Every structure is written in C-alpha cells, then in structure tokens.
Amino acid sequence: MNRLMDLSSLQLAQKLHNKEIGVVEATKEMLNAIEHSKALNIAITVCEKEALAQAEKVQKRIDKGEIASPLAGVPMAIKDNICTKGINTTCGSKMLYNFKPPYNATAANKLEQADTILCAKMNMDEFAMGSTTETSYFGQVKNPWNIEYVPGGSSGGSAAAVAARSAFFTLGSDTGGSIRQPCSFCGVTGIKPTYGRVSRYGLIAYGSSLDQIGPIARTAEDVAAVLDIIAGYDKADSTSLNQSAGGYLAALKGDVKGLKIGIPKEYFTTGLDEEVKQSVLSAAKELESMGAILEEFSLPMTEYAIPAYYIIASAEASSNLSRYDGIKYGYRPEKSEDLLDLYLKARSEGFGREVKRRIMLGAFALSSGYYDAYYKKALQTKALIKKAFDDAFNKYDIILSPTAPTAALKLGESLDDPLKMYLGDIYTVSVNLAGLPALAAPCGFTKSGLPIGMQFIGKPLSENVLLNTAFAYQQKTNFHTMAPKEAVK
Amino acid sequence: MNYEVVIGLEVHVELATASKIFCGCTTAFGGEPNTHCCPVCTGMPGTLPVLNKMAVEYTIAAGLATNCNITRNCQFDRKNYFYPDLPKAYQVSQLYLPICTDGHIEIDVDGVKKTINIREIHMEEDAGKLIHDPWADATLVDYNRCGVPLIEIVSQPDMRSAKEVLTYLQELKSRLEYLGVSDCKMQEGSMRADVNVSVNPVGAKEFGTRTEMKNMNSFKAIARAIEFESKRQMELLDEGKRVVQQTRRWDDNKGVSLAMRSKENAQDYRYFPEPDLTPICISQEWIDRILSQQPELPEQKRLRYISEYSLPQYDTNIITTYKALADLFEETVALTAMPKEVSNWIMGDLMKALNDSEKQPEDIDFSAKNLAKLIKLVDKGAINRNIAKKVFLEIFEKNIDPEQYVQEHGLQMVNDTSEVKAVIETILANNPQSVADFKSGKEKAFGFLVGQAMRELRGKADPALVNQLLKDLLK
Numbered sequence: 001m002n003r004l005m006d007l008s009s010l011q012l013a014q015k016l017h018n019k020e021i022g023v024v025e026a027t028k029e030m031l032n033a034i035e036h037s038k039a040l041n042i043a044i045t046v047c048e049k050e051a052l053a054q055a056e057k058v059q060k061r062i063d064k065g066e067i068a069s070p071l072a073g074v075p076m077a078i079k080d081n082i083c084t085k086g087i088n089t090t091c092g093s094k095m096l097y098n099f100k101p102p103y104n105a106t107a108a109n110k111l112e113q114a115d116t117i118l119c120a121k122m123n124m125d126e127f128a129m130g131s132t133t134e135t136s137y138f139g140q141v142k143n144p145w146n147i148e149y150v151p152g153g154s155s156g157g158s159a160a161a162v163a164a165r166s167a168f169f170t171l172g173s174d175t176g177g178s179i180r181q182p183c184s185f186c187g188v189t190g191i192k193p194t195y196g197r198v199s200r201y202g203l204i205a206y207g208s209s210l211d212q213i214g215p216i217a218r219t220a221e222d223v224a225a226v227l228d229i230i231a232g233y234d235k236a237d238s239t240s241l242n243q244s245a246g247g248y249l250a251a252l253k254g255d256v257k258g259l260k261i262g263i264p265k266e267y268f269t270t271g272l273d274e275e276v277k278q279s280v281l282s283a284a285k286e287l288e289s290m291g292a293i294l295e296e297f298s299l300p301m302t303e304y305a306i307p308a309y310y311i312i313a314s315a316e317a318s319s320n321l322s323r324y325d326g327i328k329y330g331y332r333p334e335k336s337e338d339l340l341d342l343y344l345k346a347r348s349e350g351f352g353r354e355v356k357r358r359i360m361l362g363a364f365a366l367s368s369g370y371y372d373a374y375y376k377k378a379l380q381t382k383a384l385i386k387k388a389f390d391d392a393f394n395k396y397d398i399i400l401s402p403t404a405p406t407a408a409l410k411l412g413e414s415l416d417d418p419l420k421m422y423l424g425d426i427y428t429v430s431v432n433l434a435g436l437p438a439l440a441a442p443c444g445f446t447k448s449g450l451p452i453g454m455q456f457i458g459k460p461l462s463e464n465v466l467l468n469t470a471f472a473y474q475q476k477t478n479f480h481t482m483a484p485k486e487a488v489k
Numbered sequence: 490m491n492y493e494v495v496i497g498l499e500v501h502v503e504l505a506t507a508s509k510i511f512c513g514c515t516t517a518f519g520g521e522p523n524t525h526c527c528p529v530c531t532g533m534p535g536t537l538p539v540l541n542k543m544a545v546e547y548t549i550a551a552g553l554a555t556n557c558n559i560t561r562n563c564q565f566d567r568k569n570y571f572y573p574d575l576p577k578a579y580q581v582s583q584l585y586l587p588i589c590t591d592g593h594i595e596i597d598v599d600g601v602k603k604t605i606n607i608r609e610i611h612m613e614e615d616a617g618k619l620i621h622d623p624w625a626d627a628t629l630v631d632y633n634r635c636g637v638p639l640i641e642i643v644s645q646p647d648m649r650s651a652k653e654v655l656t657y658l659q660e661l662k663s664r665l666e667y668l669g670v671s672d673c674k675m676q677e678g679s680m681r682a683d684v685n686v687s688v689n690p691v692g693a694k695e696f697g698t699r700t701e702m703k704n705m706n707s708f709k710a711i712a713r714a715i716e717f718e719s720k721r722q723m724e725l726l727d728e729g730k731r732v733v734q735q736t737r738r739w740d741d742n743k744g745v746s747l748a749m750r751s752k753e754n755a756q757d758y759r760y761f762p763e764p765d766l767t768p769i770c771i772s773q774e775w776i777d778r779i780l781s782q783q784p785e786l787p788e789q790k791r792l793r794y795i796s797e798y799s800l801p802q803y804d805t806n807i808i809t810t811y812k813a814l815a816d817l818f819e820e821t822v823a824l825t826a827m828p829k830e831v832s833n834w835i836m837g838d839l840m841k842a843l844n845d846s847e848k849q850p851e852d853i854d855f856s857a858k859n860l861a862k863l864i865k866l867v868d869k870g871a872i873n874r875n876i877a878k879k880v881f882l883e884i885f886e887k888n889i890d891p892e893q894y895v896q897e898h899g900l901q902m903v904n905d906t907s908e909v910k911a912v913i914e915t916i917l918a919n920n921p922q923s924v925a926d927f928k929s930g931k932e933k934a935f936g937f938l939v940g941q942a943m944r945e946l947r948g949k950a951d952p953a954l955v956n957q958l959l960k961d962l963l964k
Contacts, residue, residue: 081535082535083534083535089534089535091534096534099534101528101533101534101535102528102533103528103533103536105535200537201535201536201537202535202536203535204534204535205534205535205765207764208764208765209764235539236537236539237537238537238538238539238540238765238766238767239537239764239765239766239767315761316761316764318569318759319567319569319578319579319759319761322569322571322577322578322579323532323534323576323577323578325571325573325578327573327630328531328532328576329533329534339573343571363759366569366759366760366761367757367759368757368759371759371760371761375761
C-alpha cells in the first residue's frame with residue numbers, strides 16, 4: 001500500500017510544511033504513481049523535468065518559511081484543455097497534438113503561484129465532447145474501479161487519476177457535467193463552480209457560455225482548498241464575476257442543521273437506475289439525520305434541458321473550433337492543392353467523429369433560416385430553466401439529485417449510440433444552462449463494486465454551502481475514502 | 490429611358506485608439522509583420538477578448554455627432570467565416586443590437602440641403618493581411634491589423650449622385666476628424682467605403698437590384714466607380730436585361746467594375762451573440778459626459794466664423810470642412826488677430842500650394858506660428874507681398890521661421906527713399922527708349938521700367954513706393 005499517495009492534498013501539505021516529507025519526494029511519488037497506472041491511460045503528457053525543477057524551487061521556499069498557500073508543494077495534474085505555457089495542451093485531439101501554448105491559463109497560473117507542482121496533463125474526451133473519455137485521440141481512459149468500464153467524461157483522466165491515487169488533486173472542466181459525471185463514475189469529489197467564478201482565460205473553449213474549470217479531489221476539504229486558489233475575478237475574462245471569492249476551506253463547519261434540501265421529483269423517475277436511486281436517497285436520509293430538512297418538489301423544464309444544451313453547446317463549439325484550420329498551429333496535412341483543400345483535409349483528418357458531429361449540429365443550428373427555430377429557442381429555454389431554479393432556490397438552500405442515471409458504463413457501450421450518451425447528461429446539463437454551482441461526491445457503490453455519485457446544486461456563488469454539506473456528509477460516511485483495488489499498489 | 494441612381498454607403502472607419510479593441514496591442518500603422526500581436530489578437534486557443542472602453546466611447550461620440558440613438562444595452566455578435574487573415578475564423582462584430590441607430594446628417598450640394606439617413610453604426614474588429622511572396626510562391630499572413638477597432642457607418646440608400654456621395658463622405662470625415670475618433674486617412678485604409686448602387690426608371694415605386702463595390706479608398710475612385718456602375722446598369726436595363734445582385738470589384742486602373750460573387754453564392758455567416766463578452770450597458774451619465782466633452786463640430790464652426798470673423802460663406806465652408814485648415818486658421822488668428830488676412834492666405838496661397846503638390850489639408854506640416862509671423866512681417870511693412878508669397882512656399886515646404894529666413898536672405902523691404910530714387914534714376918538713364926515710349930503715351934513702358942527697378946532692388950522695395958517715385962521722376 002502506497003501510504004503517501006493515500007494522503008489527501010491537505011494532509012500531504014501539512015507533512016510538506018512540517019518537513020516530514022520533501023516536495024521533490026512527493027513529486028516523484030506522484031510521477032511514479034502516474035507511471036504505474038499507465039494501463040488506465042490517464043495522462044497525455046507527463047512533465048517530469050518541469051515538475052522536478054519546480055519542486056526544488058518550492059522546497060527552497062518552504063525551507064525559508066515562505067509558504068505561498070495551504071497547498072504549497074502539493075503535486076497535481078491539469079486537464080489537457082487548460083493552457084500551460086510551453087507544455088503540450090492537446091484537448092485530446094489530433095488537431096492540437098503538438099500545440100504548446102505561449103501562455104498560461106489563469107487557473108494554471110494561480111496554481112503555479114500557490115506553489116503547487118504541475119506533473120501531468122490529463123486525458124480527456126476530444127475537445128471535452130463526450131461523457132466517457134473514449135473519444136480522445138490519445139486513447140480511451142479506463143475506470144480504476146474496473147478497467148472494463150469508462151471513467152466518465154470528459155474530465156475522465158482527471159477524475160480517474162484522483163481515484164487511482166495517482167494524483168492528489170486535479171483540475172477538470174465542466175460544460176454539461178464533465179467534472180461531476182466522471183467524479184461520480186470514479187468515486188471522487190469535484191465541483192463545477194458558478195459560471196464566472198473561476199476564470200476561463202486559457203481554458204480552450206467548447207461551449208463558452210457554459211464552460212467552467214473546477215477542482216477534483218478525494219475530499220470536500222481538498223476541493224475547497226483548491227477552489228480557494230483558483231476562484232476569483234480575472235480582468236482577462238469579461239465573463240468572470242467581480243465579487244469576492246475564497247474562504248471556502250475556512251467555511252467548512254460540518255453542520256447542516258436546518259439546511260433546506262429540495263429533492264426534484266423529475267430527477268428520480270424513469271431512466272434512473274434503481275441502485276443509484278437508493279444510494280442517493282439514503283444519502284438524503286443521512287443528511288436528514290444530521291439535521292437537514294428534506295422536501296420533494298417539482299422542477300419544471302427538466303425535459304428540455306438536454307435539447308437546449310446540445311444546441312447551445314454545439315453552436316458555440318462550431319464557432320469556437322473554426323480556428324483550427326491547419327494554418328497557424330497544430331495538425332497540418334502534408335500536402336494540399338489550395339486553401340479549400342487545406343481546410344478540408346486539416347479538419348477532416350484532425351477532428352474525430354464526435355467533434356465533427358457536434359460541429360455539424362452546431363453549424364446547422366446557427367445557419368440562416370434556422371437560427372430562430374433552434375439557437376434562439378434554446379436561449380429562451382435556457383432562461384426558463386434558470387427561472388425554474390431561481391424559484392426552487394426561493395424555498396431550498398440546495399437541491400440534491402443523482403449525478404448520472406447510472407454508474408459507469410462498459411467501454412464501447414455508448415460510442416455508437418450518441419443519443420444514449422447525451423441522455424446520460426440529464427441531471428447535469430441544466431446546471432450549466434442556469435450557470436449554477438454544483439458538487440458531485442460519492443454516496444455508495446453498486447453491487448458490482450462501481451461508485452455511485454450524488455449531486456448538490458446551489459444558488460449562484462453558494463459554493464461554500466455545497467462544500468460544507470459535502471464536508472458534513474464526509475465526516476459521517478466513508479465512501480470518499482474507499483480506494484479501488486486495482487490502483488492500490 | 491430616364492433613370493434615377495440610388496446609392497447607399499457602408500463606411501468603415503478605423504478608430505484612433507492607442508490599443509486594439511480586445512487586447513493591449515498597439516494599433517500603430519505598419520510595423521514589421523506580426524510584431525503588434527499577442528495571444529488574444531492572434532486567436533490562440535483559450536484566449537478571451539476584453540473590450541477597450543475607449544473604442545466604445547469613440548463610437549458613442551461618432552453616434553452623437555451623427556444624431557443617432559445610442560443603444561443602451563448593446564452586445565457583440567460573432568460573424569463566422571473561414572479565411573487565413575481571420576485567426577479565430579470569426580469576426581467579433583455587431584448584428585442584432587448595434588451601438589448606434591437611426592441617425593442622420595445634413596449635406597449641402599451646390600447650395601441645396603439634403604438629409605442623409607444613417608441606419609446604424611456598429612463596432613467590429615479588423616482582420617489581418619495576406620502577403621503573397623512570389624519568390625517562395627507562398628502566401629504569408631501578417632496579423633498586425635487583427636483587432637484594430639473599426640466602426641461601420643451604414644447609410645440608408647438616400648444618395649442620388651456621385652456628388653452627393655462625396656459630399657456625404659466629406660461631411661462624415663470632417664465630423665470624425667473634429668471628434669478625434671479617427672484620422673480618416675483613406676490612403677492608409679483608415680477610412681474606406683462599400684458602395685451600393687442601383688438604378689430605377691424615374692418615378693418607379695421600387696428601387697432596382699443593387700450591386701456592391703467593396704473597400705473603396707479614394708474619393709476619386711468612388712466617383713468614377715459610381716458613374717461606371719450606374720451607366721452599366723442603365724445599359725443593361727435599356728437592352729431589356731436584368732441587373733444581377735452581386736458584389737463587384739472596382740478596378741481603378743482599368744476604370745471598370747468586375748463581378749466577384751453573386752447573392753446565390755453569398756456566405757452564411759451564422760451570426761450569434763458573442764458569449765465571451767457581456768452586454769455593454771451604456772448609462773445616461775456616460776452619454777452626457779461624452780456630449781459635454783464634444784468639440785465644436787463643422788456646422789457650429791461655420792456659424793461662428795461668419796458671425797465672429799465676418800468671413801465669406803464660401804471661405805468658411807472650405808476652411809471648416811477640413812479640420813487641419815480650421816485648426817491652422819484658429820491658431821493663426823489667435824496669434825495675429827487678423828482673421829480676414831489669415832483666411833486669404835489659406836484660401837489663396839495655401840490652397841494653391843496644396844493643389845500644386847497634390848497634397849491634402851491633413852498633410853500640412855508647418856506651424857501656425859510661422860504663418861502668423863509671416864502675416865505680421867507683411868503687416869509691419871517689413872517685407873512686401875511678392876517676397877511674402879515666396880517665403881510662404883518655404884514655410885509650406887520646410888516649415889522655416891520667416892523672420893530668420895528674411896534676415897538671412899536679406900529680404901527686408903527697402904524703405905529708404907533716396908536709395909530707391911537713386912536706383913530709378915540709373916534705370917531711367919540706361920533706358921532712354923522706354924522713357925521716350927512712355928512719354929509718347931505707351932503705358933506698357935511704365936511697367937517695364939517698374940520691373941527693371943524692382944529687379945535691381947531684388948524685389949525688396951515697396952512696389953507702391955517704386956511706382957510713386959517713378960511717376961514723379963518721369964514728370
């Protein structure tokens with residue numbers, strides 16, 4: 001059993017700051033752990049040299065008593081759609097297989113300034129389009145609990161790494177559930193912050209109005225500590241919120257007495273796996289036993305979330321991904337006859353099937369004569385969904401639901417049935433459409449031993465409430481401490 | 490058949506902000522290729538735009554100066570199309586909620602006043618430039634222009650002749666120059682126009698099918714293009730053919746317009762609201778502040794020049810139309826308090842010098858101080874008018890200090906009567922034939938003798954004095 005990798009980020013930080021362990025040693029441990037879990041295919045790029053150099057620098061600062069953050073010295077990994085200066089950022093695509101950004105994403109920069117150590121860039125669904133991490137050009141990621149199953153997606157590498165004890169914490173991104181759903185499938189904790197809470201500067205865009213970066217870790221405390229570092233206003237992102245952030249870790253009290261939890265009927269009907277349903281409902285009971293007040297309610301508009309989401313996200317994606325034309329960076333076909341031929345070859349050869357499917361869907365939804373019927377209607381639906389949540393939050397502090405209708409699916413099961421995959425996003429996409437924060441945390445296991453996750457949805461900027469609820473729950477339960485046997489070396 | 494020509498313009502104007510519309514890069518013209526760039530304006534994956542507030546402020550000022558309504562909550566939209574000079578493959582522009590709408594300006598063509606309506610003004614970013622390298626047989630991209638802020642001023646199809654178009658353009662140009670929102674240098678492309686032309690039989694209820702000529706950047710070319718294109722359309726109609734709605738390219742060397750693409754092949758730009766920018770909320774206070782800082786515009790200046798300086802209408806119109814001329818006029822008047830004299834120099838010698846050197850008023854690069862000194866030298870009688878005209882050309886060309894120049898070249902007026910008298914006496918003695926001619930009634934001989942005397946005096950004498958003395962001595 002690898003004791004060091006079993007530590008939470010905050011536990012490790014304490015040992016680093018007490019000088020029980022060296023930063024270089026911890027970094028090497030994590031690099032080794034990534035190497036050992038190679039079969040899971042969690043990482044696209046491992047930046048060993050840079051990580052060790054940074055570790056040495058940070059150790060010197062710790063030696064001088066300069067501790068930049070509560071997580072100073074902790075090694076970590078970042079999803080491969082978040083730009084890291086000079087380090088390949090591929091988005092899991094052939095199109096960007098060799099792309100070295102000339103700048104750091106704001107979130108990556110903040111983690112660097114907090115003296116955490118970047119060890120690897122994590123595998124993901126190509127351009128974050130997918131819920132299984134099977135669409136990556138760099139191969140599918142496997143679920144550490146059972147390698148015949150998917151880890152979820154699109155932040156599959158980031159979630160699987162944390163579950164496999166190959167990373168202390170990671171960053172993911174969430175456009176329609178891409179942090180929460182893999183957290184659920186892998187039995188780890190992650191948060192999609194309020195839209196605008198974490199700067200999107202340097203996050204390679206999929207659906208700009210929905211994308212958010214968020215942390216993935218093994219405990220609510222770790223997630224809070226990372227969010228403390230990355231959250232906040234950024235003048236480089238006009239959509240970031242100019243309101244005070246932070247204090248998430250400090251706000252964890254572990255008390256849910258009087259917390260009003262709404263349980264939306266529409267999220268517990270057909271399509272929801274019985275095991276998942278029972279786990280989530282027992283988590284609700286657990287919270288009730290701790291003093292929370294449960295109430296079932298009706299959340300209208302739920303059925304329209306998936307079509308609205310796929311129109312908006314695909315429309316934005318069709319525009320966001322137009323810049324990949326084989327001219328400026330990334331994949332370029334060897335020979336082309338003329339400009340059109342270059343475009344056609346670069347984009348036909350550089351993008352995978354799912355990406356092409358969504359670009360076509362989005363371009364269609366935006367095309368002249370269809371804009372009003374699709375895109376505009378989807379925006380109106382988005383506004384109505386937001387209103388339905390606003391109404392619910394007049395009565396409740398948080399909404400509790402499953403994260404996904406099922407536990408992890410078998411590899412290959414949904415690849416040829418995109419509609420089935422899209423329907424798996426039913427509980428997560430509304431949150432992005434409404435711009436709300438939502439946290440996913442483990443709440444049980446299926447009989448076959450796969451993790452089950454629940455989701456807490458909150459009012460805008462109520463990350464502290466969500467984190468505190470998860471923290472309270474984790475004080476009383478131990479689902480979040482379970483480690484997959486496969487990964488325990 | 491008699492036709493009516495109908496013209497509408499889309500005028501693109503580069504704003505005079507120091508930095509680009511969505512990043513901090515310089516907007517300076519020229520520069521080594523790809524040196525005025527950053528990850529944002531080259532559309533690197535993951536980058537986001539941040540709106541330059543000054544660009545919005547300049548656009549509001551332009552909107553107010555053209556009597557537009559300011560859209561209090563406007564937004565940007567993406568215009569999607571593939572081209573290598575557009576690194577994001579979309580241009581951030583405004584379609585659904587442009588910042589200014591429903592404006593108008595009044596133009597005066599040969600004394601007839603007419604209102605030209607402005608449909609909208611919207612903001613957008615410029616694209617880069619493709620350069621073909623014939624040696625390598627390769628096309629290279631320069632992104633320096635990417636993200637330079639532009640406004641597009643879209644008129645209604647209210648113009649009926651090339652003359653109206655040029656007057657409208659000149660009026661727009663001078664307002665924008667006065668506001669300081671653009672330098673409007675057409676040769677550098679900071680002002681260019683797309684010209685929409687159609688023709689219809691006089692009295693017809695509907696406009697004819699229009700064609701569009703893009704990116705016209707000289708007044709002369711625009712006038713020629715309108716003449717050519719309207720004639721081409723009239724001939725088609727006369728032959729019973731149809732005008733095809735299309736984009737045409739004006740070839741100024743050949744003096745013809747050529748079809749580029751027709752409406753059937755028009756691109757679908759898949760416009761949608763730009764999700765990376767929040768809507769722009771424009772407060773009444775902001776508008777009021779911009780209004781209060783608005784400089785005097787040409788129409789206000791015209792009234793003032795006439796009432797304050799009693800300048801003739803014609804001179805006033807010319808001087809106020811060009812900001813460079815109005816600035817020169819006002820500064821020189823401030824230094825001399827001789828408005829009529831200053832106006833005469835501008836309307837006479839300066840306009841001639843500009844014409845002769847094929848320069849525009851904005852190319853003037855001498856100081857008002859030197860023109861003022863020149864006017865004072867003349868006023869004091871220190872130099873005569875002929876000498877002053879020559880000194881003016883030196884000022885125009887080299888911005889010399891006239892006082893110093895006159896000193897160094899010994900051009901002061903000779904006011905010593907005895908010296909002038911002595912010269913005239915010598916001239917008379919050396920030209921007995923002319924003296925005889927004059928006395929026998931040949932007036933021409935007098936002019937010849939004046940000329941001889943002035944030449945001897947190297948032009949520096951007061952011509953009135955020479956005339957007087959010569960008359961006296963010939964008596």
